Amino acid sequence: MxxxxxxxxxxxxxxxxxxxxxxxxxxxxxxxxxxxxxxxxxxxxxxxxxxxxxxxxxxxxxxxxxxxxxxxxxxxxxxxxxxxxxxxxxxxxxxxxxxxxxxxxxxxxxxxxxxxxPLTSAERELTIQWLLSNFHASGGFSGRTGKDADACYCFWCGATLQILGAGDLVDKRALAKFMVECQFKYGGIAKAPGENPDPYHTYLSLAALSIYSPASVMNPDNINTASWILDPLDPLLNARQDTAQWARRYIPATSQGRDA
Ligand SMILES: [Zn+2]
Structure with missing residues (x-):
């Protein structure tokens, strides 16, 4: 909280x-x-x-x-x-x-x-391989080995790959297509296609799209790319970069940086 x-x-x-x-x-x-x-x-x-x-x-x-x-x-x-x-x-x-x-x-x-x-190169490699093994052909990530893809894990797994410097291994176009399929016809994003949307999965899906913006890689077959352009996200704090910068600037006790 x-x-x-x-x-x-x-x-x-x-x-x-x-x-x-x-x-x-x-x-x-x-x-x-x-x-x-x-x-x-x-x-x-x-x-x-x-x-x-x-x-x-x-x-x-x-x-x-x-x-x-x-x-x-x-x-x-x-x-x-x-x-x-x-x-x-x-x-x-x-x-x-x-x-x-x-x-x-x-x-x-x-x-x-x-x-x-903070990780050895072998540890980093194993973590990246495990995260990628949870990436499905549908464009979604699953949260555990052998489970179905779920939109929230596009953030949890996708942000982790970004932090580990392996974000370029994620197929942005496939991920965005999965999000389109999880989008409910009256608004909001569900955990999987055909499910009901909720704020949790809607937020984390948008957060994932903020990291993996499809705009630069997607040819808009059936996707309106303009509506998927979102401000970049700070994957460590899970906030938009400008919000994370605000927090790091004004929350510390000293006035250091405030006049920068
Ligand atoms: Zn979920």
Whole structure:
């Protein structure tokens, strides 16, 4: 909730003058558990990689990592990695596209020397291969091995490939055609063709299209390309680039960058 609230305020171009940054850092600190994972609220046993990602995204927006034990958190992320190259929501869970996104995005949100990578080249390669193995001829991604394609995974898997520098391996035209087929005749986008639309799948489909804009590669057979041109997305924060820049500029405690 805190992560989405901060981004929602950034979308509204709030100046964040009333943001209780000290309280925010205390809250994040109190959510981290001894194994490095994060609970949804302090003291709760309810935890998975989504909470960890939110804590990392908030730290990135604050440009302040003092509330996070990153070494422990990164060790926890590694413990969620599976033999397939994806990540489960907790140790020993099946690899899933959504939690793989939260794991990889978290690893790449941590400030680091530009010459270093949070994954070995073998790990990166295996993760890319697993994500691509979930890409279907229909243009959609499935979230787990052997499952049907689902529009939301076009973002979860597609954004992860983009973060890993493998976005050029995604067939943008096929992905956009899948989205067209998932589009409901009265508006909105469903998880699969013929299903009912909902805001979750509609948003994530548009987010995927923002990363994989079909405009430059698509010959408009039956697709109105003009309506699919969307502003580029920051795949790490899952927000439009201009919103992510606003957040990174105005949420940090110092006035650094505000006059840039
Ligand atoms: Zn879905």
């Amino acid at each position: 805190t992560y989405t609230a901060l981004l929602s305020l950034a979308i509204l171009r709030d100046d964040f003058l009333r943001l209780d940054r000290v309280g925010l850092l205390d809250f994040i600190r109190s959510c981290q558990r001894t194994d490095g994972s994060f609970s949804t609220v302090p003291g709760s046993n309810e935890m998975d990689l989504r909470s960890l990602y939110c804590a990392f995204a908030i730290s990135a927006m604050l440009n302040d990592w003092s509330a996070v034990n990153t070494d422990r958190a990164i060790t926890y992320i590694a413990s969620c990695r599976t033999y397939e190259g994806g990540y489960g929501q907790a140790p020993f869970c099946e690899a899933q596209g959504g939690t793989t996104y939260t794991a990889i995005a978290s690893l790449f949100l941590v400030p680091r020397d530009s010459a270093t990578s």
